[in-house]
Amino acid sequence: MRIVDVHSHFYSENGEDAGWEIPQAPPGPIGPSVYVEAVRQSGLAAGGRMVIYSGSGLDRLREGPEVLPRVNSAAAGLVEMAPELFILGFSPDPFHPNETLDLMETYVRERGAKVIGEIVPYIAGYDREGPAMDAIYEKAIELDVPINNHSSTAEDSAAIRRLAERHPEARIIMAHIGGTWAFREGIAVARSHDNVWVDTSGWPMVAGGTMEIALRELGPSKLLFGIDYPLCDIDTWVERLERLPVSDEARERIAWGNAAELMKLEL
Numbered sequence: 001m002r003i004v005d006v007h008s009h010f011y012s013e014n015g016e017d018a019g020w021e022i023p024q025a026p027p028g029p030i031g032p033s034v035y036v037e038a039v040r041q042s043g044l045a046a047g048g049r050m051v052i053y054s055g056s057g058l059d060r061l062r063e064g065p066e067v068l069p070r071v072n073s074a075a076a077g078l079v080e081m082a083p084e085l086f087i088l089g090f091s092p093d094p095f096h097p098n099e100t101l102d103l104m105e106t107y108v109r110e111r112g113a114k115v116i117g118e119i120v121p122y123i124a125g126y127d128r129e130g131p132a133m134d135a136i137y138e139k140a141i142e143l144d145v146p147i148n149n150h151s152s153t154a155e156d157s158a159a160i161r162r163l164a165e166r167h168p169e170a171r172i173i174m175a176h177i178g179g180t181w182a183f184r185e186g187i188a189v190a191r192s193h194d195n196v197w198v199d200t201s202g203w204p205m206v207a208g209g210t211m212e213i214a215l216r217e218l219g220p221s222k223l224l225f226g227i228d229y230p231l232c233d234i235d236t237w238v239e240r241l242e243r244l245p246v247s248d249e250a251r252e253r254i255a256w257g258n259a260a261e262l263m264k265l266e267l
């Protein structure tokens with residue numbers, strides 16, 4: 001089945017300290033080959049691709065501008081190993097806006113990044129909004145790429161609502177349908193704003209009824225399939241996608257059609 005997972009991460013630590021475990025790899029430092037192997041053995045391998053955002057190092061962005069290129073080049077290294085499986089996302093650093101805007105340009109124009117994200121204020125410690133975030137949104141508009149913005153609380157969804165209104169030309173993917181316990185707020189924002197979509201990554205995909213409510217309230221055109229690997233299991237999320245109570249046409253939109261349009265992918 002053709003699938004584009006719009007939301008997964010590259011972490012260079014596995015098990016114990018990391019809080020999750022990639023079953024194919026031993027605990028400890030790991031390299032990109034572990035990811036390539038894991039995806040090749042998964043339900044995504046046949047016709048699926050995974051958008052990779054940086055994972056490790058985002059909590060150290062504030063230490064200095066040298067952290068940002070490091071975390072992004074780690075993700076880019078993975079994508080370059082298996083471009084048939086992975087799609088690159090660029091993680092921004094609002095603590096260092098000038099460096100971020102320059103690097104965004106390089107990553108989108110020269111290194112093939114198709115989306116900006118994931119915006120993760122709760123991990124990195126930067127503000128959800130402010131002049132630096134506005135500049136990142138405007139740069140994404142200029143570079144014609146969507147932005148994936150984390151949301152797990154009503155406050156996150158409210159911030160995304162204001163960002164969508166301040167930047168009406170931005171194409172915003174609200175992660176996690178707004179959050180496991182805040183999906184109703186997330187759905188309301190996506191429903192009332194033409195430039196906001198939601199991705200199914202994380203627990204909302206499998207939490208009781210959330211997907212059904214999202215389908216009913218938003219319809220398939222606003223939903224993008226996402227996993228949040230390695231925090232979530234690839235095959236469980238793919239099987240849930242295959243079992244969604246929708247037509248084949250709607251399933252294709254959710255599985256890859258909307259993502260391909262938003263990221264302007266040639267599949």
Ligand SMILES: [Zn+2]
Binds near residue numbers: 150176
């Ligand atoms: Zn997230």
